[in-house]
Amino acid sequence: MTNETQNELVFLPLGGSNEVGMNLNAYGFGPEHDRKWIIVDVGVTFGDQSTPGVDVIVPDPSFLEGEEILGIVLTHAHEDHIGALGWLFDRIKAPLYATPFTAFLIREKLRDHNLAEEVELNEIALGGTVNLDPFEVTYVTITHSIAEPNGLAIKTPLGTVLHTGDWKIDDEPVVGEKTDVAAITKLGDEGVLAMVCDSTNVFVEGTAGSEGDVAKHLADLIVPLKGRVAVGCFASNVARMDSVIRAAEAAGRRVALAGRSMHRITAAAKSVGMLSDVQPFLSEEEAKIWPADKILYLCTGSQGEARAALSRVAEGTHPFIKLGQGDHCIFSSRVIPGNELPIARLQDKLADRGVKIYTERGYPGIHVSGHPCRDELRQMYAWARPKIAVPTHGQRRHLIEHGHLAKSIGIEQVVTPRNGDMVRLAPGFAEIIDEVPAGRLFVDGGILVEEQGEALRERRHAASNGMLIVAFALDRRGKMVSDIDIRSVGLPGNTDRPLEEVLDHLAERVEDTVRGLKGEALEDEIVIEQAVARTLKKASQKVWGRRPIVETVVLRL
Amino acid sequence: MTNETQNELVFLPLGGSNEVGMNLNAYGFGPEHDRKWIIVDVGVTFGDQSTPGVDVIVPDPSFLEGEEILGIVLTHAHEDHIGALGWLFDRIKAPLYATPFTAFLIREKLRDHNLAEEVELNEIALGGTVNLDPFEVTYVTITHSIAEPNGLAIKTPLGTVLHTGDWKIDDEPVVGEKTDVAAITKLGDEGVLAMVCDSTNVFVEGTAGSEGDVAKHLADLIVPLKGRVAVGCFASNVARMDSVIRAAEAAGRRVALAGRSMHRITAAAKSVGMLSDVQPFLSEEEAKIWPADKILYLCTGSQGEARAALSRVAEGTHPFIKLGQGDHCIFSSRVIPGNELPIARLQDKLADRGVKIYTERGYPGIHVSGHPCRDELRQMYAWARPKIAVPTHGQRRHLIEHGHLAKSIGIEQVVTPRNGDMVRLAPGFAEIIDEVPAGRLFVDGGILVEEQGEALRERRHAASNGMLIVAFALDRRGKMVSDIDIRSVGLPGNTDRPLEEVLDHLAERVEDTVRGLKGEALEDEIVIEQAVARTLKKASQKVWGRRPIVETVVLRL
Known part of the structure; x- marks a missing residue:
């Protein structure tokens, strides 16, 4: 063709x-x-x-x-x-x-x-x-x-x-x-x-709707509020940032930025002449002592990201923002698919502090x-x-x-x-x-x-199934010349079935397996390791209903 | 009080x-x-x-x-x-x-x-x-x-x-x-x-809306369709199942159940006299050869669950249901928060086969x-x-x-x-x-x-950071009497930086660390293991930017 x-x-x-x-x-x-x-x-x-x-x-x-x-x-x-x-x-x-x-x-x-x-x-x-x-x-x-x-x-x-x-x-x-x-x-x-x-x-x-309409909705929402106001939005949306800042100004509030990308984007925006006619932002130190009714925080973390500003506010660990009873948190953002649970947890923690939450769902005009x-x-x-x-x-x-x-x-x-x-x-x-x-x-x-690489596949397997590590030393003729050291990573025990006891039992099975090997098998570490791994996987299936990763280390002296 | x-x-x-x-x-x-x-x-x-x-x-x-x-x-x-x-x-x-x-x-x-x-x-x-x-x-x-x-x-x-x-x-x-x-x-x-x-x-x-209305919407939707129809819903909703079955009957279609919970729930429903006046379900074998326009599959897996019926249909591995161009899949269900991504992937795979997808979003009456x-x-x-x-x-x-x-x-x-x-x-x-x-x-x-138990914490840590396992044997006086066996689980290498080379380098660091220990330190396995773990975590931080779980096994001969 x-x-x-x-x-x-x-x-x-x-x-x-x-x-x-x-x-x-x-x-x-x-x-x-x-x-x-x-x-x-x-x-x-x-x-x-x-x-x-x-x-x-x-x-x-x-x-x-x-x-x-x-x-x-x-x-x-x-x-x-x-x-x-x-x-x-x-x-x-x-x-x-x-x-x-x-x-x-x-x-x-x-x-x-x-x-x-x-x-x-x-x-x-x-x-x-x-x-x-x-x-x-x-x-x-x-x-x-x-x-x-x-x-x-x-x-x-x-x-x-x-x-x-x-x-x-x-x-x-x-x-x-x-x-x-x-x-x-x-x-x-x-x-x-x-x-x-x-x-x-x-x-x-x-149609998707206009940033201009969002600006109006945000101003209508923010101006009458008492108490502290935090707004979460995508930092890269400079128009949204502009709208929030103007709503704050209309409400007699000064703005403080929280989160690294807010600063990155305002720097980029200013470099091309945007955000040029707004009042300067408050520094973190100023924001800390500014009156509650006179401040608005523009925050990263509207997707529930663990290390972003809003999550730290919700955890009570943010260095300069504390929100509580009578305060407000506005999510001027959508939920990116996959982030539903982290966002729900974030909003729940804020609500638990007495913070009133505003999202697109109850306030459809605040995001497009x-x-x-x-x-x-x-x-x-x-x-x-x-x-x-x-x-x-x-x-x-x-x-x-x-x-x-x-x-x-x-x-x-x-x-x-x-x-x-x-x-x-x-x-x-x-x-x-x-x-x-x-x-x-x-x-x-x-x-x-x-994408299909082995490292992530192993980590995922370990995450679901845990690991067993067993090591022992054999002499040239295959005689066990050390104790059997067996350890687990990520495998559970409880008082009815202590992990120690399970591991002791598994060590005995390993010893039996090695003893059961004969002749040439005992000369080949790979054969020994495979035999032990088979034993441990089978035994684990009985104990935990799963097959952990098994690493068998045979040291030959 | x-x-x-x-x-x-x-x-x-x-x-x-x-x-x-x-x-x-x-x-x-x-x-x-x-x-x-x-x-x-x-x-x-x-x-x-x-x-x-x-x-x-x-x-x-x-x-x-x-x-x-x-x-x-x-x-x-x-x-x-x-x-x-x-x-x-x-x-x-x-x-x-x-x-x-x-x-x-x-x-x-x-x-x-x-x-x-x-x-x-x-x-x-x-x-x-x-x-x-x-x-x-x-x-x-x-x-x-x-x-x-x-x-x-x-x-x-x-x-x-x-x-x-x-x-x-x-x-x-x-x-x-x-x-x-x-x-x-x-x-x-x-x-x-x-x-x-x-x-x-x-x-x-x-208000939440009525199952009766859903029944009407489903019938209106299903009756005019040509080609195969699959409906995903929560099995426990017997009313919904009833509505789907009656829509199928109105469309001249027979119903086949796909998924274990469908059978569990129909059994429970029949035991209390529900679903008593509907046509018998087709068996899997019958369904396999039934004409496309005359069948409706009632399926589990509307939440994108990997092993449920709909996912297997989407993967093309279902034993008796094949859907393709000209067929239909109706999600008479909501998205449970947290399942957004698996559901999106499932629907995408079905769409890729040419299957038309119907969800609450485009067809608001099909779920309440x-x-x-x-x-x-x-x-x-x-x-x-x-x-x-x-x-x-x-x-x-x-x-x-x-x-x-x-x-x-x-x-x-x-x-x-x-x-x-x-x-x-x-x-x-x-x-x-x-x-x-x-x-x-x-x-x-x-x-x-x-909930805060160690096993899951370890598995999560392993999932993000991987593991290093190192084993060697020492004699009573602390002299190394075996090779150093070092392995990784879930740690990546690529052609620019092969994993083998990284592990060889790490083995050398382990040897240096043990050689650097003196006197009493060499008598105590715990001290040795901790020193080696410290070395390997530090080195891993440089190589991979992360601190894996390190298991050091010292066998004493």
Whole structure:
């Protein structure tokens, strides 16, 4: 099907299509064996309790290693779009392009990874163009839940792709400009070959709502309150921060920031001239002694993160914030799936201190999503009029539903690739022409490892089943010349069945097993270790109903 | 404050107040040192990923051990009300009382724990009375999301307590009777001292909705469908099962059951005459070859449980159900908090097979809650008119909010005890008079252990940090007489930094450490082991940024 010398334009998602977060998209141009690539976004996703010891997960970029990469273009500063730069840069080296706010935060990230010197980071003005021949990439201002969100118009000799990035249509974005409808319509007039588009809220009818409305709701809620007020929100949402600060000012309250990312983001925001006309924040020391009715704390930790500000407030261990009876905590945020239990526990602890809790559920105006609902998707398709719809940024369910929506409003071609599916956008009918390695890499103990790697599998097994460790010494002829030292990790006993007694019993079984071995078997440590492990696993199954990891150490003297 | 010879009526929650599930309530009557007790419900809660290896969690009944317990009265058959009977019966021995459907399921549970012979299980008719002098306990028919839900009117010489159990007001419960308003109003007329009441939905305005409406919605949805239909729901909701079966019959479909609890519950339901006029279920073998448009599968696993029917269908490993393009899966269930991610993964896998998914979100009529919303709470207070409101069955936030609601509608006294808080209901003003040991016990490796026990703590630590095991032999004088055997469990390496090399390096550090020890230190295994552990933890911190569990085995020859 593929002509090997013909130029093709291909789209290749390596992250973000099939799962939430971890966006890494590549566009290739050229004949099959001589493609030039640009990368759009290099994001992380986060581990959860199913990945103990693994906090950060990044897309596997192996396919792109060794390819000719002209540039890495970042749409906006959310971690699921820029968070993997530090981890993956060495494998996909290329100049970076980002607008000023995003660039500020990337710079910090590169410093953390000691890459600041090595990386070429180019700051592009809003609406600016990057020439990466044969790609010409123009930033298109859109609206989202962060400062400086951008779509990308990617022009190539075979047509233009509108890569939406994360977006919604917000006519009152509070900070930054409105969606550049003129630019998008103009692209549509000139002809958009394909639109690669956010699928997050495809199951939600209507529209996401405006930051401007949230500002009003927050002011209405906060102004009449007595007592201390804490507001939890995503730090990266500078508009939200701005709205909270203005509500505080309207209420005669000064604002104190709690949590490292609040400071990171306000620094980035100030560097591009945002938050310039608000009263200075109180320092921690000032906040400590400021009158209750005159203060508002802007806090990290709305997702119940154990070490963030709100959790420490709830535990009563925060260095300068104490909340109690008569105080208020407003969650101007949504619940990220997977965080339901930690958030419930956090809110419960606060309620237990007498703090009144306000969430989106009881106070629907205090948060809006940053992603397009169905009416917004329809509107964007009407503006851009692409020939091809490529749903991305969502789980499989979302991509499929987004495909149905696009078809239903008359988009000619729909392709819903999985991560690793290479889509030929031109020439010809759009189709998946190849499947390349894709997957997730885990940051485990400071290094990148395979998702299916042995270390995490062993840790998970140990977490559910515990471990037995047994060691003894044998002489050359296989005679036991030491005591049998047996220990357990993570195996329970109680007064009816003390662990000591169980271990003594297991040690006897080990001794019997070794005694039962004859001749050559006794010359081979591996054979002995396997025999002992079999005995212990079987015995453990009877005692605990589970098969622990068994490490048998035979020392040969 | 307490007169030691005066009779008192006390309420003591040992589970269910502060957390969801795991209900265990006790009522005591008599002077402080000579109380007689009845227990209401003995439920479990379930472990999650934060408790690896622990699936079942039960309330700690220690306070009641050795007390005079007259009887254990069960309100209904949900696991959070009867699930801990098998685990705790030996500690709180007393005759059991339950209505027939509940008794059927308790009997099975007792058989599983080899307690069937030992336990006196009394079957009480709906509306029946149990005399446990000085308590007289009358079953009051209410409506909920299970067959045979009951509240309890607990009469004592010091007043009557209405213990609601789990309830809502359903005027069309599909199976069973409507709420016995006459009985509750009569109790109110005679005077209710205290109402101990479900708080689950106190944050939800309005009413929970009726099973009758769900039946209509399900029929409307199912009748026009082509292709295979699977419905996931909670097996214990016999009304829901009935509604699905009737929708299937209206659609000309036969029903096949998938999942062990479906069979358990249909057996229990049939034993009390429910589901008697429906077509027989298809066997698995029949279902396998039945035409697609003529079948409906009633499935367990709506919470994404890995081994339940729906997950196996999604994985393509179910022995007789295959779903694909053109088929349908209806989730007639809610998302239990904490199950969001597994459910999302399950639905995603089904969608990926081409199965259309229907959930409460897009099809709001296909599920209703079994717990009272605010209007229903108000109604119940209006019927029963208790002097004292005792919110229970909820997290702290819910109990507090429920207390506010009760106050706001004019209830004189509100007490919101935590688990372990003993509330004196009479005589005098209701108040917490004592705090007794309460907590959770974990079923770990088949035995009951303390929540804060060492085994789970070690397993969690191992899950996040991995382990190092090192063993060597020393002679009497401390000379190393074997190789150093060092192994890791759950610690990663990669090609840049192979694990082998790291372990060799660590072995050298161990050797240096032992060589560095002098004199008496070398005579004491504990001292040696601690020195080695210190070395290895420090070195691991440098290599992996974490401190694994270290087991050092010194064999002395």
